[in-house]
Amino acid sequence: MLPVKKRRGRPPKSKNIANSSVAVNNANENIIENTSNNPVANDMLNLVATAVDKASKSTKRPKRSNSKKSIDQYFRTTPSFDILGNDEATSIPVSQSASNIPGVDTTHEIVTDDNENDEDFVIIEDYVDDDKDYIANEEEDVAMELEDNNDDTDYTNELGDDANYDDNDIQTEKKPKRKNASTKEKSTSAKRPYKKRTKKEIAPTPIPISTPDSTLEKKGRIIRALKDLSSARDKIERMYGLNRDKLLNLAKIKEGFETSLFDFPSSNIQKDSRFYVECIPPCAQEDITNVLINDDTKKTQYHEITDEIYRDLFHSRVEPVSVEIGDVSYDLQTDDLAQFPIFPIEPRTGFLYNIGGMVTDMVWLHQKIDNEQQYLAVSTSQYFDKPLDNHLRMFHGQSHVSTISIFRLNIKTLEFIKLYTVINPYGEAWNLKWHEGYNNPSNLGLLGFVCQDGSVKFLEIPNITDSMNTSNNNGNKNGKIIFCESPSISMSLPNTLITCFDFLSPTTIICGFKNGYIAEYDLRDPQIPSYYKQIHDSYIINIVAAYSEFEPLVVSTVSVDGYLYLFDPRSIFTTKTTVTRFRGSNTIPITYIPQLYTLLHSDGANSLKSVPPRTVFAVHPVSLMESTITSISGSRLHPLSLTSTADGMLIIDNITRRYLTTIKNTSSTHKSLRLWKWDYSSKQNKYRLDFNYTKYQLNVNDVSKIHLDPQGINICCVKWNETNIAGKFYAFANSAGILTVERLGEE
Secondary structure: OOOOOEOOOOOOOOOOHHHHHHHHHHHHHHHHHHHOOOHHHHHHHHHHHHHHHHHHHOOOOOOOOOOOOOHHHHOOOOOOOOOOOOOOOOOOOHHHHHHHOOOOOEEEEEEEEEOOOOOEEEEEEEEEOOOOOHHHHHHHHHHHHHHHOOOOOOHHHHHOOOOOOOHHHOOOOOOOOOOOOOOOOOOOOOOOOOOOOOOOOOOOOOOOOOOOOOHHHHHOOOOOOHHHOOOHHHHHHHHHOOOHHHHHHHHHHHHHHOOOOOOOOHHHHOOOOOOOOOOOOHHHOOOOHHHHOOOHHHOOEEEEOOHHHHHHHOOOOOOOEEEEEOOEEEEEOOOOEEEOOOOOOOOOEEEEEEOOOEEEEEEEOOOOOOOOEEEEEEEEEOOOOOOOOHHHOOOOOOOOOEEEEEEEEEOOOOOEEEEEEEEEOOOOEEEEEEEOOOOOOOEEEEEEEEEOOOOEEEEEEEOOOOOOOOHHHOOOOOOEEEEEEEOOEEEOOOOOOEEEEEEOOOOEEEEEEOOOEEEEEEOOEOOOOOEEEEOOOOOEEEEEEEOOOOOOOEEEEEEOOOEEEEEEOOEHHHHOEEEEEOOOOOOOOEEEEOOOOEEEEEOOOOEEEEEOOOOOOOOEEEEEOOOOEEEEEOOOOOOEEEEEEOOOEEEEEEOHHHHOOOOOOHHHHOEEEEEEEEEEEOOOOEEEEEOOOEEEEOOOOOOOOOOOOOHHHOEEEEEEOOOHHHOOEEEEEEOOOEEEEEEOOOO
8 A cells, every 4th residue: 555645735726616516526427327337446436435434423533623614625626637538637526536436547546735724635646557456455545534534524415325335344444643733823924034133223313404405415415525516506505605695606707707718708807797706805905005104114215226237236138039939030139029920820919028037926916997007017037047046045045136027018009118127135036916905196006025035025116107217217128227225014034934925904914934834914013923833844835815705714825745724814723624735846836716716726746726715625627737837827807727837838727617517527518728838949049939729638647748848938927917907918927038918819
């Protein structure tokens, strides 16, 4: 006898059992008719009926659930099989399947399956066995399985009333003892795998939004770098805040200058223009003419000298300088001027002027009223042939003669005349600045500068209409030659040198020193500084005050050690912030564009970068040069910058197209343009000025191409004119002493 197979799990879903039972009964009737003459089949039917009747009358039953189960729950539709060899399969209930099998070659094994609800059902499986003796053993197994079926239903009724069986014809085995079924229902769901217990996450408490219009606060993003500000709106909000007046000024600048790549209409910088944004520097916020110099003892003392004495004190260039521009060549003597020739591409308005020495710095005079006469101050050194001359040392004080020339330019006729040549006995002069709060009608203005002897001096520059005797200078290209005996204001400290300065207010300035300290001076009492504190560890190259009517004034310093710092002068050590650090250099120019509230600086090499003081981590690469950056100029009238390099190039950039756009498309919106390029031929001993425009794509990952060039082509200084009527004029000069003045674009 084959063992009874047990299968766990739910039986497959059966169709309507009632319908299947009717079909099976009909099939059984056909089977009985076909097997009525078969004695083996008749015997099997009698045995099965007797076993079912005995099982139904048994009184010993295990404990069961209180729920009454119908007979239909003990039937199921079996897998389709063909009993009689027909094509159509017949589903047979359990109670009738065993009684209808005899007499055929295909026998069936009855297998019980205990499902999860402890309900017994059987599955009839087919197999082929030629040994008919197996049928008797199978009958005993069927009887035992049906006896274990704990159900009170009378199975004899299901077999029909015509079946009469003898109990003595069947031999049964003793049923083994089995444990009673548990009344507890088994779980119908699969057991879950073990999961590590974790702490319940508590939802963070939402931070209240202090500014309802802020999208950054609503997003709740952490901004650590410029790349986190991919949206243009988020970038502008983080850099400039949500002040409506401030954002309105930015909108004016964006609308008026963004579409102008490298030029702009002159009407945009006039006071009646809807794009005009007025930016008043700290020194011009108050008229202090009668406060700084209120008596004759504080006036600058000059005395006139002759041209012969001047040539003995200051040695200008004697030989002419050969210059080629376009197809035209010039041999310029000292103080000679040459107009631009007619260029084949488009006309350009400007001229070349031979200063006769190396230009160390220059500055345009800002005038409050529109005047066709513009004034330019240029400081000149007589040590121009040897770049390593001991007289040009920056770490040691020097007291020798240099000059500051005052020129007058007529912007209509381009007439360029030298008015004064001021002999400066305090060494080389740089960091020239006009004090715009000084408005004395008898003087052009109050000019401040840093001297090589380690001091800051302010000189009153007399007006040409003054009663000074000029008879000996009539027809002289040097103009009036005056020697400075004593300045109006002088500031210095013993055992150290002042290296740079800027205005904090109309009456105060802040100075950087050679030893890395800074000090604040009051111009009304310049003997002792208000404070003297260390910021850097070495020579401070530049110091710039970033001003705005919407933000507190911020001071930026850069040193030879490569550090760029920002701080509020009201609380230096609590607000001091490191913007960036780059390799140390003695040429790290920095300037300020007030309309965009941004600082422009170099990295000590060939990269031009900008940073807003309000967001020091947002350092924007602007352009990449082919050589070291030597000078940068910005204007308070427009957002265009000028950058000069050591290889003689002058580059213009529109910072609006770099700042007020998203960081994703800067390569397509921002480009740089080369305006001029100086070259030098050692064989011909001639300088050549290339006037062709060249466009440069922004590329921050380019390899540095710094190389050595002749020292004469180095553009050492460039400055914008910041007067409304002449805001498109700019000037730059190279180390050979050639000054170039041009009006940008057409009239």
